[in-house]
Amino acid sequence: MLAIQTAESELELTARAQQGDRDAFAELVRSHYPGLVRVIYCLCGDAALAEDAAQETFIKAWQHLVSFQPGTSLKSWLYRIGVNTALDALRRGRHTPLDLEAVRAADGSAGPEDALLQKERARTVQAAILSLSEANRAILVLREYGGLSYAEIAAALDIPPGTVMSRLNYARNRLRERLEAEFGGQA
Amino acid sequence: MNGHVTNWLSAYLDGELSESRRLKVQAHLEECAVCRAELEGLRRVSQMLQSAPAPEFTPADTFSARLALQLPRNQPVEQPVRRSTLLWWLAPAVLLAAWIFIQIVFGISGAVGLLDAANLFPDASLPAADGAPHSLWYTALVNLLGGLVNGMPRSALELLDQVSVLTATALSSLFWQALIALLYLAWLVVWWRGRTPQQQYQRELRS
Numbered sequence: 001m002l003a004i005q006t007a008e009s010e011l012e013l014t015a016r017a018q019q020g021d022r023d024a025f026a027e028l029v030r031s032h033y034p035g036l037v038r039v040i041y042c043l044c045g046d047a048a049l050a051e052d053a054a055q056e057t058f059i060k061a062w063q064h065l066v067s068f069q070p071g072t073s074l075k076s077w078l079y080r081i082g083v084n085t086a087l088d089a090l091r092r093g094r095h096t097p098l099d100l101e102a103v104r105a106a107d108g109s110a111g112p113e114d115a116l117l118q119k120e121r122a123r124t125v126q127a128a129i130l131s132l133s134e135a136n137r138a139i140l141v142l143r144e145y146g147g148l149s150y151a152e153i154a155a156a157l158d159i160p161p162g163t164v165m166s167r168l169n170y171a172r173n174r175l176r177e178r179l180e181a182e183f184g185g186q187a
Numbered sequence: 188m189n190g191h192v193t194n195w196l197s198a199y200l201d202g203e204l205s206e207s208r209r210l211k212v213q214a215h216l217e218e219c220a221v222c223r224a225e226l227e228g229l230r231r232v233s234q235m236l237q238s239a240p241a242p243e244f245t246p247a248d249t250f251s252a253r254l255a256l257q258l259p260r261n262q263p264v265e266q267p268v269r270r271s272t273l274l275w276w277l278a279p280a281v282l283l284a285a286w287i288f289i290q291i292v293f294g295i296s297g298a299v300g301l302l303d304a305a306n307l308f309p310d311a312s313l314p315a316a317d318g319a320p321h322s323l324w325y326t327a328l329v330n331l332l333g334g335l336v337n338g339m340p341r342s343a344l345e346l347l348d349q350v351s352v353l354t355a356t357a358l359s360s361l362f363w364q365a366l367i368a369l370l371y372l373a374w375l376v377v378w379w380r381g382r383t384p385q386q387q388y389q390r391e392l393r394s
Binding site: 022025029030031033034037038041050051054055056059062063111118119121122125126131140143144145149150165168169172173175176179180182 | 197198231236240245258
């Protein structure tokens with residue numbers, strides 16, 4: 001029920017934003033930004049670049065919102081722009097490899113040693129993600145961090161759903177091998 | 188199910204399999220320890236990805252407020268997409284109309300030519316005084332040789348002349364139809380590759 005209300009509300013907000021309503025667009029930005037920036041970060045491993053790419057993504061979305069077809073997934077559309085913007089930035093070499101300085105401790109009360117361990121763990125996971133090819137990485141992060149369905153990922157990346165399924169399976173198995181090698185049987 | 192189901196485990200984990208496939212995988216998992224271990228491994232990887240700490244990003248409200256200052260004041264309202272869409276869908280209709288036109292014109296011409304050759308038209312009904320058209324070589328031959336032609340087997344020459352005329356007409360018709368077919372094929376290929384205006388924009392974003 002809540003999902004239906006959210007979808008209706010997003011439809012309404014999108015329609016208003018397409019008419020030039022900046023407040024409606026801001027609402028959409030607030031709703032999609034957290035997931036989008038996390039996906040972009042996992043794609044590129046650079047927090048500053050992720051925020052810049054997210055900003056570029058929303059500016060592009062605003063400029064081309066009139067061409068968005070109502071009834072299709074806004075999330076897929078936004079993530080598609082986001083992934084391509086991030087990959088473009090990566091190809092231009094505009095990133096600091098594996099920037100983990102900004103990584104927060106999952107538990108704020110953790111001591112320095114635990115915080116260091118968590119940071120190291122995050123570094124290992126992020127390095128494993130970055131070791132995947134761009135195509136496989138995009139699918140993995142859209143699923144794991146964006147929460148997109150296979151159909152939404154297929155629409156976002158313009159590939160068949162069957163390809164999403166096989167590449168995701170492959171990517172997870174590669175990650176598993178790599179993380180098991182790092183953490184032993186814990187992964 | 189005899190073989191392992193490792194190819195389906197990721198989709199099974201995500202709840203993305205069709206019901207029938209899901210039931211098959213589930214039945215296999217109940218009796219296969221190898222696949223169960225694989226599934227558990229994938230689940231642990233997924234949990235590890237989810238639990239890995241993320242950087243402290245700018246809060247959504249702050250980001251949104253900052254973004255508002257960067258947004259162009261006016262959203263572009265012109266929709267070149269719509270205009271090109273109209274032209275885009277008109278193209279095959281125009282090609283189809285051209286094809287029908289050519290079919291009618293050449294069909295009627297051919298029919299008239301045949302009827303005339305068979306002398307089924309009264310003389311006065313045809314606009315040309317000389318009846319059916321002649322090929323260039325026949326006209327040139329008649330002009331050059333004049334009376335000499337009269338001594339030759341005229342019916343054979345006229346037959347060759349008519350064959351030439353009909354071939355030229357058919358080739359001309361074929362040429363225009365092939366041209367239209369090529370244009371239509373090109374349109375189909377572009378359409379098939381998804382080059383509708385919005386998709387074009389999406390491709391632009393990807394490039």
